[in-house]
Amino acid sequence: MIDLEAARYLWHPVAASSDLVYRHVYQAMILGRELAVWRADDGNVNVWENRCLHRGVRLSIGINDGTELVCQYHGWRYANRTAGCTYIPAHPADAPARSICNNTYAVAERFGLIWSGESPDVALPELGMLDTSHVTPLMGMTLNAPLHRVALPLIEAYTVQHSTQIGTQSVRYGANTPDPYTIILHADCSQSESPSPDIAFFLQPIDSGRTAIRGVLCGLDETTTDKASITQLLRCHHHVINNVRRQLESLIASEPAPAPWIPIIPTVSEAQAGLPPLGSSGRSATQRVRVAAIDTVAQHIKSFRLEAISVSGALQLPASQPGAHIDVHLPEGLIRQYSLINGPGQTDHYAIAVKETADSAGGSSALHHNIRVGDLLATSAPRNNFTLRRDAEHTMLLAGGIGLTPLLSMARALNKMARPFTLHYFVTTEDQIMFRDELESLHGDVQFHIGLDPQQTEQKLATLLANPPAHHHLYLCGPGPMMDCARDTASSRGWADNTVHFEYFKNLTTLDDSSSFVVELARSGLTLQVPAGESLLTTLRHNGVAVPSSCEQGSCGTCRVNVLEGEPDHQDVYLSQSEQARGDCLMSCVSRARSEKLVLDL
Incomplete structure (x- = not known):
């Protein structure tokens, strides 16, 4: 046993x-x-x-x-x-x-x-004869017999009973068993015209009453041996092993079956089944990554491959979904959000593309000029507030410039799933097109719109968004003016509000924080005064109320809070017009109150 x-x-x-x-x-x-x-x-x-x-x-x-x-x-x-x-x-x-x-x-x-x-x-297992010679696996054989009953009949079949007929010659083997799961057979080829390969058998304990025999021939050079001879050799060994199976199963058929092994399968914990608990700040850096590659993918745009760090090299990063972004923590305390351009199943690295802008506040400039291959960075786990519906009959992706980044991950996912989609990519010049070869190879309809002025862009959008079919969904990402124009056009052309999805890179709204107001927290039982010049998010954190956040400028949706009573003063670019009109939620980083008091679900 x-x-x-x-x-x-x-x-x-x-x-x-x-x-x-x-x-x-x-x-x-x-x-x-x-x-x-x-x-x-x-x-x-x-x-x-x-x-x-x-x-x-x-x-x-x-x-x-x-x-x-x-x-x-x-x-x-x-x-x-x-x-x-x-x-x-x-x-x-x-x-x-x-x-x-x-x-x-x-x-x-x-x-x-x-x-x-x-x-x-x-x-x-370390077996020198396998490490230093050609190896040829035999076909696995499953026996309805417990493992401890298999080794002896298998050894006898090659040693004690008689000389084993292998091909046209009889071969005797000597055996040793370094452990209960391994049998080593050395061929005695002193009387043979040609040497026979040694064999290593590994016994796989499938269940209490079932065992698999997995054999490996050692020293058979398949590059120099005639294929017909190899086929005959493999058949002979399979015949020997199959005889062992038949005889052993016949011998133990009348014996009572052993009690099956019951594996311990842990249930999915509550922590795994639900979302992670909120921390004191949504801007924590939980992942450590190494910059593995930096490539120029378009004019003023570089891509960065950020690989997981592990001594063994086996560490994987949390899986992401199309449209997700990460916080990247840069030198001098800068924290910036970048969309992931990863394709499906890529969990050994994060990939981002960053455009250096003339009005950079330091983030894109730092990545373009200060970050080098081999540098270590900290990032958040992926967040996704721009999620892709994969049940749409057709998906239209509309990207402007660097706004391609979240839509590229969507296009890659839709392409992998063979879901119908169209990608319209607006750029000023040819050299601003990212990943052109890959885009042109996608199964979806990819169209480039190059060098259009604002009036031409508006006309093109009016054409593209006219007469929306039912069950089609639209995804938008790009410069603010283009996004505003696309959203207004989609609304006027009859696109349902819940079929238009968008993500702004930054909030261009002039924020008014001159008001003060009261918030009641229904769950916590706290009543707080939000003073002028201070955001609701800051007030909440100063009073020990944890709310996750990312961009902290009203464009990503991470700090969303439900409103139970009162009228919010929305100053974000994340919520749609109908969502803002409902007044049942707000972005705590920029929104304030039109009423004297707000009651929040916190």
Whole structure:
């Protein structure tokens, strides 16, 4: 009998590398635990708990799209490497909590096999004969027999019973077993015309009554050996192993079945299932990244690849959704927000594109002139207040200049999912076009509008936004005047307010903070006076009320607070006109009160 508790801390082979075919999900099992094993297009192998977090549907029947694994039942999507949930169709306009994540297991690829375990804390098996010679995996064989019953019949089949017929010659083997899971067979080729390869067998404990035999031939050079001979050799070994299976299963058929191993599958904690708790400030830097690459992608625009920092190199960043942004903490205390341009499943780095502006307050200038490859930076986890609906019949993306950045991540996601979309990209000159080659390769309709003056831009927008079809959605990002024109045009052309989504890079509104007003906090029981010259957000924080924030200028939506009573004085550019008219929420960083008092849901 094996020591089940000790086995949990060992590496076990769960598949052959050849089992992980392109865009396929392989179902494996170890110690009674089902696993979904799949290789992404970047070569990374994932070993996850074989269940979708929604209703426990097996992920092994899911769709491997190369960057994400999609549950076929409810459509939840999980990112390569992190297994973080990136999309929940039941809430198409909501980004799921960053902490919703499937259980992942350690993985290694060696000897042509995929290795994993519940909590391996030892080194992978070290076999010199495998490390220094050609290796050829045999086809795995599953036996309905407990592991401790398998080793002896397998050894006898190659040693004690008789000389094993391999091809046209008989070969005797000598065996040793360095541990209960490994059998090493050395071929005695002294009487053979040609040498036979040695064999390493690894026994995979699938369940209490099932074991997989995974063999590897050592020293067979497939580049110089005749293919027909290799095929015959593999068939012979498969025949021997299959005989072991038949004889052993027949021998133990009448014995009582052992009690199955019951894996311990932790439930999703409340912290994982919900959004992270609010901190004292929404501008905390929770991630450490290294600047891995800086590229010029257009005139005055550079892209920055920010990679996760880890001693082992395995650390992954929280998954993001299309439209998300991060706070980047720069030298001299600067904090700036930049949209992520990452494509689906990219969790080993964040990618941003930054335009240096003549009126820069220091952020874009610092990135363009002071930041170098190898520098370390701090960032927030991704926030998404500009979420992409993926249930639209058609999506129109309308970008102006650097406003392409959040829409690029959306285009990449829609392209990956083969969802219909059109991207209109407005720039002043040809050399301001970012990522042109990639944009032209997308399956969606990508159109460039170059060198239009304000009047021509207005006319073009009027044409593009005329007669909106039902169930189409519009996403806007670009310079403030263009955004205002596009929103006004969409409204006058009949676009429903809830189908127009927008994100301003900054709030150009002249803020009026000359008023003072009272706020009552319904949950906290506090009554606070907000003085002139001080924002509501600042007053709340001075009194110990935690409200997350990011841009702190009324353009990102992070500091949104629900209003229960009173009339807000909206000074943001995040809410739509109908949302502002409802008066049931405000942006605490810039909004104030038209009434004497506001009652807030805090």
